[in-house]
Amino acid sequence: MRDVLEHAYYIAKKDLKEYYMKPGTISWGVLFPITFAAAFLFRRGEYSVWAAPGLIAMTVLFSATSMAGASIVFERRIGSFERLLLFPTRYISIALGKSFGGFLFGLITSLSTLLVVYVLLHAFPLNPALFTLSLLLAVLQSSSFGVLLAFAIKDPSQTMTVFNIVRFPMIFLSGVIIPINQLPPPLGALSYALPLTYSTELIRYSYTGEYSVIPPAIAFIAMIVQTLAFLTATSMLIRKSIP
Amino acid sequence: MSRATSTPAAEDCICRVEGLTKDYDGFRAVDNISFCVRRGEIFGFLGPNGAGKTTTIRMLCGLTKITKGKVIIDGHDLRKEGRIVKKLIGVVPDISNLYAELSCWDNLIFCGEMYGMPREERVRRAEELLKFFGLRRFRDTKFKNLSKGLKRRLTIAAALMHSPKILFLDEPSIGLDVLGKRKIWGIINELNRRGVTIFLTTHNIYEAFRLCHRIAVINRGKIVAVGTPNELKRMVAAQEIVEVSFSPFTPRVEDILSIEGVVSVKVVDNALRLVVDDVLTALDGIIDYARRKGLTISMLSLRGADAEEVFLSLVGGRNA
Numbered sequence: 121m122r123d124v125l126e127h128a129y130y131i132a133k134k135d136l137k138e139y140y141m142k143p144g145t146i147s148w149g150v151l152f153p154i155t156f157a158a159a160f161l162f163r164r165g166e167y168s169v170w171a172a173p174g175l176i177a178m179t180v181l182f183s184a185t186s187m188a189g190a191s192i193v194f195e196r197r198i199g200s201f202e203r204l205l206l207f208p209t210r211y212i213s214i215a216l217g218k219s220f221g222g223f224l225f226g227l228i229t230s231l232s233t234l235l236v237v238y239v240l241l242h243a244f245p246l247n248p249a250l251f252t253l254s255l256l257l258a259v260l261q262s263s264s265f266g267v268l269l270a271f272a273i274k275d276p277s278q279t280m281t282v283f284n285i286v287r288f289p290m291i292f293l294s295g296v297i298i299p300i301n302q303l304p305p306p307l308g309a310l311s312y313a314l315p316l317t318y319s320t321e322l323i324r325y326s327y328t329g330e331y332s333v334i335p336p337a338i339a340f341i342a343m344i345v346q347t348l349a350f351l352t353a354t355s356m357l358i359r360k361s362i363p
Numbered sequence: 364m365s366r367a368t369s370t371p372a373a374e375d376c377i378c379r380v381e382g383l384t385k386d387y388d389g390f391r392a393v394d395n396i397s398f399c400v401r402r403g404e405i406f407g408f409l410g411p412n413g414a415g416k417t418t419t420i421r422m423l424c425g426l427t428k429i430t431k432g433k434v435i436i437d438g439h440d441l442r443k444e445g446r447i448v449k450k451l452i453g454v455v456p457d458i459s460n461l462y463a464e465l466s467c468w469d470n471l472i473f474c475g476e477m478y479g480m481p482r483e484e485r486v487r488r489a490e491e492l493l494k495f496f497g498l499r500r501f502r503d504t505k506f507k508n509l510s511k512g513l514k515r516r517l518t519i520a521a522a523l524m525h526s527p528k529i530l531f532l533d534e535p536s537i538g539l540d541v542l543g544k545r546k547i548w549g550i551i552n553e554l555n556r557r558g559v560t561i562f563l564t565t566h567n568i569y570e571a572f573r574l575c576h577r578i579a580v581i582n583r584g585k586i587v588a589v590g591t592p593n594e595l596k597r598m599v600a601a602q603e604i605v606e607v608s609f610s611p612f613t614p615r616v617e618d619i620l621s622i623e624g625v626v627s628v629k630v631v632d633n634a635l636r637l638v639v640d641d642v643l644t645a646l647d648g649i650i651d652y653a654r655r656k657g658l659t660i661s662m663l664s665l666r667g668a669d670a671e672e673v674f675l676s677l678v679g680g681r682n683a
């Protein structure tokens with residue numbers, strides 16, 4: 121177990137040096153949420169506090185998946201991904217390490233989103249401790265989801281297309297813009313299948329004290345289970361990817 | 364010949380392979396091969412493109428699944444004790460695939476970390492390797508900015524971070540210029556002198572004969588011969604090279620191949636270079652053929668086989 125975490129940490133550290141700690145990447149990670157937030161929060165002529173948690177959850181999803189995915193796709197294309205398979209390490213360490221890299225990047229973007237929300241709305245989370253916990257969990261859930269998706273894609277050049285096909289519907293179906301209980305029944309049912317639903321609900325609860333349909337405890341457990349499932353599925357995909 | 368193909372005692376083998384086979388949906392890339400790499404030697408896998416060299420090396424280090432067969436490295440079964448085996452081996456793939464955006468130093472340190480080396484040891488070993496490979500000046504240079512030859516060197520250095528007992532090199536000098544090749548050969552020899560067992564693949568006959576203590580010749584997934592360079596030469600020693608030219612025209616290769624005693628034929632300028640396994644019969648046949656076709660033999664010379672010809676006759680080349 122210690123080995124698994126240690127290896128994951130080294131892989132994440134390496135990815136940070138290699139991909140994330142670049143001026144371009146970092147400024148994208150900061151600017152993207154700022155512009156996004158300004159446009160998104162301004163609804164019907166006024167800033168909406170209700171929308172803030174959804175915005176945060178969504179930024180987390182987009183930034184963490186993108187970054188986790190990009191590093192994997194890039195490495196798979198130039199053939200350096202296989203180097204990781206030469207080390208005496210478990211596949212789960214690789215899954216976890218790749219997720220940690222996206223995790224740190226997702227954290228940076230979500231903090232800058234939080235800042236924008238604060239500046240625009242002067243709103244602060246109702247329950248800061250629970251908010252912090254939900255945010256961390258949401259980032260890990262999103263980055264492990266991105267890692268899984270990146271490994272599931274056979275043709276690396278299709279990565280961003282697939283990512284967007286998967287992510288964009290979530291904005292509408294996960295309670296980010298439209299509350300889940302206002303969705304027509306079939307779509308409402310679909311929202312239970314989307315990871316973003318749970319992070320939005322939990323973050324919203326910690327931020328405003330309200331949720332739409334999923335009680336916080338359930339959302340919390342669901343996100344942990346999903347994260348573990350994503351990591352496990354990723355290590356199975358890595359094993360399967362060996363020719 | 365008998366000594367070359369007899370299996371050495373199991374304890375001599377740092378890498379023992381039995382009945383190794385790889386199928387890619389229906390296509391057999393490696394076909395039931397067995398061999399032993401002895402502790403301390405440089406063992407070469409020589410074969411033409413597509414022979415199955417890379418597939419074999421990838422199976423030995425766990426990058427490709429084994430369809431059938433057994434790989435024992437330093438007494439550990441690769442399939443059962445994969446992670447133990449990975450600590451014992453160093454692997455240099457056929458492409459230099461270190462992390463492009465990391466410096467030489469960070470690349471080495473990362474490898475040390477992944478092998479669980481303590482910090483001081485990582486630093487000491489990385490410094491030692493940079494020095495040994497003449498890369499100290501490039502310590503902080505990003506991998507992507509190195510020349511091809513330097514990339515190759517660093518990729519080898521990275522495989523040595525954890526001081527493996529056996530080093531697998533896939534086409535170590537491919538794509539390098541003469542100086543680059545020489546440098547890599549020097550490094551391989553020096554590493555071997557310092558006790559590292561080396562397994563390398565190559566399609567370069569000169570490289571194999573110059574560098575390796577023993578060579579396995581592989582073609583179409585099968586090992587067709589194993590031995591020291593001298594033994595391989597002797598194996599075809601009964602075979603000799605006959606160079607012959609005819610006038611007024613050069614006969615068709617197929618005609619000459621059908622002459623008894625001729626193993627292979629190659630057109631060289633306006634002469635034919637034949638590998639023959641029975642000189643007298645072949646010469647008889649050649650003279651007889653010339654008489655029947657009304658040709659005169661304008662030149663005929665005889666000599667022993669050199670490496671390239673040994674190789675061609677082993678892989679059954681009638682390669683024109």
Ligand SMILES: Nc1ncnc2c1ncn2[C@@H]1O[C@H](COP(=O)(O)OP(=O)(O)OP(=O)(O)O)[C@@H](O)[C@H]1O
Nearest residue numbers: 363387392410411412413414415416417418419566
């Ligand atoms: N992933 C794969 N799927 C299907 N066939 C493969 C795969 N990898 C290799 N092959 C086939 O297996 C055979 C052996 O390939 P391999 O790469 O081992 O040859 P090689 O001796 O290394 O040749 P080269 O000199 O080109 O490197 C080739 O015919 C190749 O096309």
Ligand SMILES: [Mg+2]
Nearest residue numbers: 416417418457
């Ligand atoms: Mg090859």
